[in-house]
Structure formats: structure tokens, C-alpha cells
Amino acid sequence: MTQSARKYEPLNHHDSSIRLLRLLPGRWIDSIHCELQTVSLDDNPAYDALSYVWGNPQKKAPIIIDRSPVEATKNLIAALRRLRSSIDVKVLWVDAICINQADNNEKTHQIGMMARIYKSAADVQVFLGESGVLDLIPEEEQALWDEPPKLCWVRDVTMLIQTEHPPQKVGLDSRGVIIDYLEYVKSLKLHSDPGYEPVNVEKFPMWAIWEPEGGLDKTDQKRVDEFFARQQDAAHDQIGELSPLQRLRDNQAGAFAIMKMLSNGRCLKTCCRGPLDSPAWTGALEVLEHLISQPWWSRAWVLQEAILPQRDVLAIYSEITVPMGLIEDSGAILPRHYERGDCCKRFWNSLPQRQKGTLQAFAYPTGQLEGIRETLSSLKMKEIEMLKYLLNKTRFKEATDPRDKVYGLLGLLTNCDEPTNLTADYNLSTKDLYIKIAMQMTNFSQSLSILHHHELPSSPIASDLPSWVPCWGPTYGSLTPFQIGERTVNFRAWPPSPDNMLHLAIDTTLYPDALVVEGKFVSKITAITHSTTNSPNISFLDRLNSLETFFRVDHLTGNPFALYPFTSPPEPITASFARTLLSDQVFEISYAFKSGQVVFERAFPGDVQMFRLAQQILHAQEVGQELVLILPDGTVMDDEAKAHVVRHAEENFWYANEGRVFFQTAEGHFGSGPRETKVGDEAWIVLGSLVPLVLRRAAEGDDYRELVGYGYVHGIMDGEAVPGADREGKREVYLV
Ligand SMILES: [Zn+2]
Ligand SMILES: [Zn+2]
Numbered sequence: 001m002t003q004s005a006r007k008y009e010p011l012n013h014h015d016s017s018i019r020l021l022r023l024l025p026g027r028w029i030d031s032i033h034c035e036l037q038t039v040s041l042d043d044n045p046a047y048d049a050l051s052y053v054w055g056n057p058q059k060k061a062p063i064i065i066d067r068s069p070v071e072a073t074k075n076l077i078a079a080l081r082r083l084r085s086s087i088d089v090k091v092l093w094v095d096a097i098c099i100n101q102a103d104n105n106e107k108t109h110q111i112g113m114m115a116r117i118y119k120s121a122a123d124v125q126v127f128l129g130e131s132g133v134l135d136l137i138p139e140e141e142q143a144l145w146d147e148p149p150k151l152c153w154v155r156d157v158t159m160l161i162q163t164e165h166p167p168q169k170v171g172l173d174s175r176g177v178i179i180d181y182l183e184y185v186k187s188l189k190l191h192s193d194p195g196y197e198p199v200n201v202e203k204f205p206m207w208a209i210w211e212p213e214g215g216l217d218k219t220d221q222k223r224v225d226e227f228f229a230r231q232q233d234a235a236h237d238q239i240g241e242l243s244p245l246q247r248l249r250d251n252q253a254g255a256f257a258i259m260k261m262l263s264n265g266r267c268l269k270t271c272c273r274g275p276l277d278s279p280a281w282t283g284a285l286e287v288l289e290h291l292i293s294q295p296w297w298s299r300a301w302v303l304q305e306a307i308l309p310q311r312d313v314l315a316i317y318s319e320i321t322v323p324m325g326l327i328e329d330s331g332a333i334l335p336r337h338y339e340r341g342d343c344c345k346r347f348w349n350s351l352p353q354r355q356k357g358t359l360q361a362f363a364y365p366t367g368q369l370e371g372i373r374e375t376l377s378s379l380k381m382k383e384i385e386m387l388k389y390l391l392n393k394t395r396f397k398e399a400t401d402p403r404d405k406v407y408g409l410l411g412l413l414t415n416c417d418e419p420t421n422l423t424a425d426y427n428l429s430t431k432d433l434y435i436k437i438a439m440q441m442t443n444f445s446q447s448l449s450i451l452h453h454h455e456l457p458s459s460p461i462a463s464d465l466p467s468w469v470p471c472w473g474p475t476y477g478s479l480t481p482f483q484i485g486e487r488t489v490n491f492r493a494w495p496p497s498p499d500n501m502l503h504l505a506i507d508t509t510l511y512p513d514a515l516v517v518e519g520k521f522v523s524k525i526t527a528i529t530h531s532t533t534n535s536p537n538i539s540f541l542d543r544l545n546s547l548e549t550f551f552r553v554d555h556l557t558g559n560p561f562a563l564y565p566f567t568s569p570p571e572p573i574t575a576s577f578a579r580t581l582l583s584d585q586v587f588e589i590s591y592a593f594k595s596g597q598v599v600f601e602r603a604f605p606g607d608v609q610m611f612r613l614a615q616q617i618l619h620a621q622e623v624g625q626e627l628v629l630i631l632p633d634g635t636v637m638d639d640e641a642k643a644h645v646v647r648h649a650e651e652n653f654w655y656a657n658e659g660r661v662f663f664q665t666a667e668g669h670f671g672s673g674p675r676e677t678k679v680g681d682e683a684w685i686v687l688g689s690l691v692p693l694v695l696r697r698a699a700e701g702d703d704y705r706e707l708v709g710y711g712y713v714h715g716i717m718d719g720e721a722v723p724g725a726d727r728e729g730k731r732e733v734y735l736v
Helices: 074-083 104-111 114-120 181-189 218-232 244-263 279-292 302-307 324-340 345-350 353-378 383-393 403-407 430-445 481-488 540-551 573-581 605-623 639-657
Strands: 017-023 033-040 048-051 060-065 068-073 090-093 123-129 159-162 207-210 313-317 320-323 505-507 514-528 585-590 597-602 661-665 670-673 682-686 693-697 704-710 730-735
Touching: 048 074, 048 302, 060 074, 068 074, 074 123, 074 313, 104 114, 114 302, 123 302, 218 244, 218 279, 244 279, 244 320, 244 324, 279 353, 302 353, 313 324, 320 324, 324 345, 324 353, 353 383, 383 403, 383 430, 403 430, 481 597, 514 670, 514 693, 540 573, 540 605, 540 639, 540 661, 573 605, 573 639, 573 670, 585 639, 605 639, 670 704
Parallel strands: 033 060, 048 090, 048 123, 123 313, 704 730
Antiparallel strands: 017 033, 017 090, 060 068, 159 207, 313 320, 505 514, 514 661, 514 682, 514 730, 585 597, 661 670, 682 693, 693 704
């Protein structure tokens, strides 16, 4: 939000006063005229709230407010033009204009009312941006418009019924749509097996769909069918007979047809009815990509604006108006088709990389929005936990003022238990705010789990913050902060116990904000590998072989009886090697969640064997040997099963290690750590952290360390190194 040079009458802070913008009627090409009006929320004023991004502050033009010109960004002006009626006054709440940005106290007070402002709005209109149609319509033609053409898409009231069982034929039509709901429900009851069984993907989607009486919206269905026809028509636009405007409009329709199909539970593969390079298909994906690359999706602030309203939120993308829920559903459900389930996996694998990238880019922010909405409505969390959850979810979002990454979420915390009284305060510095919430989180959770992440050190505020305070900025690797959290709780390197609680304090003797923790030095890191990044130039087998060399564990020529000394009882070093490469964990997909979710478990001996088997299979393939493997039931493992073992091993390896390094310590521990790890860093266990930490000596002070990140050290992950009753080796260490 940026300051607009305008005189504001101060608002009365004590009667829920807000300002509303009255957008005066005008024809399309007229300049924007408005009036400001002060009202009290207590009087239930009628207004719509606008959700938009301020946009490039260099690109400004004047609008008229109360007869005087005020500078507004081109993006805001574009939004107002799309919202303006040629007949009626539109009453809107627009943050940058309705709040006096130059008055920190007013800002603090109004931001504190955001939740109420958005919840009380009749409608919330999200302006995503312009698609480019206006550039293709001559100005003389636009000059004739009272209002611009508008296209609406609707969200059908279908119901996707999650089922852990293959839908039975009874009660379902050939598209997997439920004909008779009661009959269908009865058919489900026949099953007693609670486990997940893969659906017969050739015949059915992964869930059953219930369509409303009267079917789907006719206008939309017609546009969907036309999109299919364009894909199948080999001659369609091959000679470029379409005008650029018509082509863009067709592509827009194609993009929304895909969203429509997906949100109604249809498979991704059924959206594509022609060749993968048909202009209709690729054009639709281009629009999808353009839509999702609009800055609205990357700003932290607008999240609450889309989530808070009680009613449907409408998205405006150029001349198209669509319920936000339609976009959200379609993207959120998408990974289920290509990632979790098998239904569209083959189709997905056949897509060119560029098309996969577009669809993934579309799935990410939409899924995130949907996920947050679901969590807020279904999970009851304490306020500080919810703040941590939301900050983790919005790590990739941007805010011009880093404090807004936090303040923009406060409106979403209003229904939580145990309020922390955290309020927007623009007189508090970014550093003090981030330290304050980090301390609240550690004290609340009695854990140092906020230290476990793969945060990029490139965040602009990282250099201002102590190493133990998260910047809540982007992370690297494919593990989400939640997955990291889930992986760390599988360990007990040094858990707090009721008689060994965390008493965290900040020390200011040598550094301004040192966090005092209890720790125990384990060993110094004496050798590291390069960071593990997936590259087509190195095969998985080569990677495993070079790690064997690094750890000096050669499964072919090495001593087969060598033992790893840090486990009790000592285990064969080849098993320790495999466990280190897995961080002793394997993944599984849980269908307890709407879209299927990856969960992690500790590796069993069988998992370790499978990992080693993968290496043997790859080795045999390389030297051209036939590796005959007899399964417990006496049958021989076929090539497909072997490929599965290899794929599983690889996936587990990447979950554990993407972007990270392996290390060895002076005493010979095998381990892995963040990619910033250097030789000379130290492995520690710290009270309150379930996994070891990699720490680095600070410039000054014997007991001062910088946090490098969390680590895996084989043989000390289950409390083996915890100081005993004699408290040997335990000491205070200061994280700076
Ligand atoms: Zn007040
Ligand atoms: Zn599918």
C-alpha cells in the first residue's frame, strides 16, 4: 500500500468508522470519478470490497476523488474500470484509498479491523488483471461502449464424493457420475476393508461425482464442448484465419473450460481431446499460465481478502467474471491427477515439460489457497500455532513491508483459541516483530522446531535477523515446512521431558539477541559432499557409487563384516550407509486427506533391504547381468516390480536429500546437513530439537554459535547421545 497525496479527515477510532469509495457511474472510456464517504461498520453499510495488488508504483495516473486528482496505480485504475457501472454508483472498500497511508496510527487501527471489513462486505471482487484483450480491440470501438463486454462462468453445484473404494457400477453412469445417490451409498457399505484400493482408472475417475438435478450449466457446457471441437478439428486455425482477438478469446474459453472440467471432478486427460500440440490446447494452457502469473497470486496481503469473506468471492480476469472457488477447486484438485493417483499419470508423463510446468504453476497457489481455507474451517488451533502454519504456507508470497507478511495474516486468526494479542503495530521494527513471534512460538510449543527449515539465505531481511529467527521467506528443496516438521518428529535426538523443560531466554552480553539453549557437542564435521541436486547428467547408480566412495563403504569390494560403531548394537556399515541415505525414513501416501498426502515413517529393516536391492538391480542392469530375485511367494520378481523398487528408492532418497549435503565427522559419524554446511562446522544435539543441529562458531565468544540448519547424524537420532544423569557434556550455548 502506498501513500496517496490527499487530505483525509481523521477517522473516529472508537465507533468502527471506515471510509468507503463511491465509484461514480461512467462510460468505459471516461476517467474515474469517485467520492469518499465515512461510515460506521456498526450501521451495516452496503459495500463490496476490492482485492487487488497496488502494482508498479512507477506506473501511475490520476483519478478524481472528491473533485481533486489523486495518483493511483494503473492496476488499481484497471480494476475500477472493470467494476464501474454506466448507470449506478458502486460502493467499494479499497484499502489504499480508504485508509490514510500516511497516518501510522490510523493504519494500525484500520488493519486491526480488516477481518470485520471483509466479512461485512456484500461481495468481494478479486481483480486478477487484464488478459490483453483490450490491446486487441481498437480504441474507436472501445469508445462506443457504455460498459465492456462481460463473460461469466459459473461454478456447478457438483459434489465430489471421496471414496476409499473403487466406485461400484451400481448407481454410477459411464462417466462415474452418480445416477442414484442412495443406491451408490448402499454399494459402499458392502466393503469392510478400510484400506485404500486403487480405482480402476480406465473406467472411473478417482472419486464419485454427484451432479445436481438438471445437470451442469448449459452455457458453460456448450463452451466446453466447443473447446473440445476446436482441439479435434485438425484444420482449426492452421492457416491463421482467426483474428488475434478471436484467438485470444478462444484460448480464454479453453482455459476456463479446463478449470470447469477439473472443478467438476473430471480427469485432466479428459480435457485434452486432440493432439498435445493442437493450437486450441496449447493456447488454453497459455492463458492458464498468464492467469496464474498475475501478481495477485504472489502477494501475501491479499490472502486474507480472498479467505475472510462469508460469501462467494468473484474473480475478475479481464472480461471474464468467475467465482474464485471455481479457479481454486480446479487447481487444488489437479495434483491428484498427476501426482498422487494413477488416473492421469500416463497422460501426464506424455506431456511436454513446458505444459507440465504450466499446470504445476497453476496447481500451486490455487491449492495453497484451498488448503488454507480448509484448515481454517476444519482445524481448531491455538492462535500462535495458526500463525506459524500460515507463515509457513505463505513463505513464497511477497510483501513490500516485511511486517505485512505477519500483519496480513492477523485477520485470519480471529477465531483461534488463546489469542496472543498480536496486533498490527507499524511502530515496531521488522526485527523486533520477527524475534517476538519466534520467541512466542518456541515458548508455546516447548520446542525449537522453528529452527528446522531449508530457508534460502537470500531473503532481504536475513542479514538483519539472528540466525535462529526464521525470515518466513522462500525455502529450497521439494520438502514443504510441514513435511520437514513431520520428518523431524520421527526422531528423539534430545527431546524435552517434563523434568527437563525448555527455559528459553535471550542474552544480550555479547550479541544483541542471542538465544540461550542447552546443548551437547557431538563432533566436528571433517568432510562434506557437494549439495545433492537432481541432474540428468548423473545417474542414480553413479550417485550411490560416489557416496559409497565418500563414506568408504564399498558393497562389492569392502569388508562385508565392517560395523558402524555408533548404533547399539553395532550394525553392518552397509545398512548404516543405506539408512543415512534415507535419513532413516520412507514415504507413504495417505488418503486420509482430500488430495492424498505424502507422509513419512521410520525405515524398517525391510525398507533398508529394498533400498539396497535397488542399488543391486541398477548395478546388474549396468553390467548386463540378469538378476533373478525370488519373492516370498516363490515367484520371480519381474521387470516392472524391479523398476518399482528402483523408483521408490530414488523418491525416498530425494525426499531426504534434495539440496542438502552429506558429511562425515571427526569421530566417523555418517550424516547429512543443509547445503550451507562447511568443513569445520559442528554437529550438536540441543534440548528442544528432536534432530541434531549443524552449528558454526560465531566470530566472538567460545559459547556462541550460528545456526546452519538441521542435520541427520546416524546413530544419535534416538537419544543415544543425550547427556545422562551426570549431565556430562551438557552446556549452555548461545545462538546468534
Ligand atoms: Zn482507537
Ligand atoms: Zn485423472
